[in-house]
Amino acid sequence: MKLVDELLDGNRRALARAITVVENGTAEKKDLLAEIYPHTGNAYVIGITGSPGAGKSSLVDRLTEHIRKKHGLSVGIIAVDPTSPFSGGALLGDRIRMQDHVLDSGVFIRSMGTRGSLGGLSRATKEAIKVLDAGGMNIILVETVGVGQSELDIMNAADSIVVVLTPGAGDIIQTLKAGIMEIADIFAVNKADLDGADRTITEVGAMLDLDKERLWRPPVVRVVALNNYGLDDLFENILKHKEFFEGQGLLQSSRQLRLKSEVMDVVLDQLKEKIARELKDSGDLESVLERVVNRDIDPYQASDIILSKLMKL
């Protein structure tokens, strides 16, 4: 595929077009994913999550500059914000802020739309990560608001997860409720210029003390995205986490586990599609439906009839 050749060559327009292909799920998507797959697995994926307003976009922006300047690594950024009430309004804001990077060929930024089901969003995001990976990005930063299941699922694609907190008791509670406290590999207490940062750091530490069994104790890093404070510390801790996991063979096993569930997901999805198509073509669903409507059989019995027919195929 020409698009893939260009993508592998590091062509940025091809990168953008390939992400559009996976986002829209057009016919060429399957071929594209198959062709890029052998070229994936090289990027290190970092998830950045936390409550709305915690400073995730600011941090991604500043961290990107830090990684470019200090480490010379290329950075791909995916921003997912399904909670945005404006169609792309907040995302556009993120883009404007990131304008400094537009001229840097070592940075590629993409906002993922809210189109499609939530499950579809997380699938498309994971596929976009693969596109950036094949496109040669060394580091991939995925920003997502820590709300629903889908956002948690997107984080399954990350090798290291940074949970961004801000001073104030409410933030920790909100984060705990959303279930993203336990997925953290690193805590970044952002807005440390505001009052209460020390207390937040102490509270997170106290919470971590409750679980002494864990192999990796997430470090708690103080950052101020606004004035670039703590970025070095943050990135060093991400690298430490990476090294620790690689050293223990855990990175490989967790990637393997992720691939296993990805294959399973695709199998189930394709099976569902296949069955839906079969039911539509055969009219089997319509034929039992009338009996369900008449209270002759219940949905479970209807399903048994349909399945027994399908199994014979």
Ligand SMILES: Nc1nc2c(ncn2[C@@H]2O[C@H](COP(=O)(O)OP(=O)(O)O)[C@@H](O)[C@H]2O)c(=O)[nH]1
């Ligand atoms: N005081 C302070 N404000 C910050 C800091 N980082 C970000 N902000 C502000 O917090 C607001 C939300 O930031 P944003 O990056 O959009 O948060 P997101 O919703 O988590 O992506 C913006 O007004 C930022 O300027 C910081 O370190 N200190």
Ligand SMILES: [Mg+2]
């Ligand atoms: Mg944001």
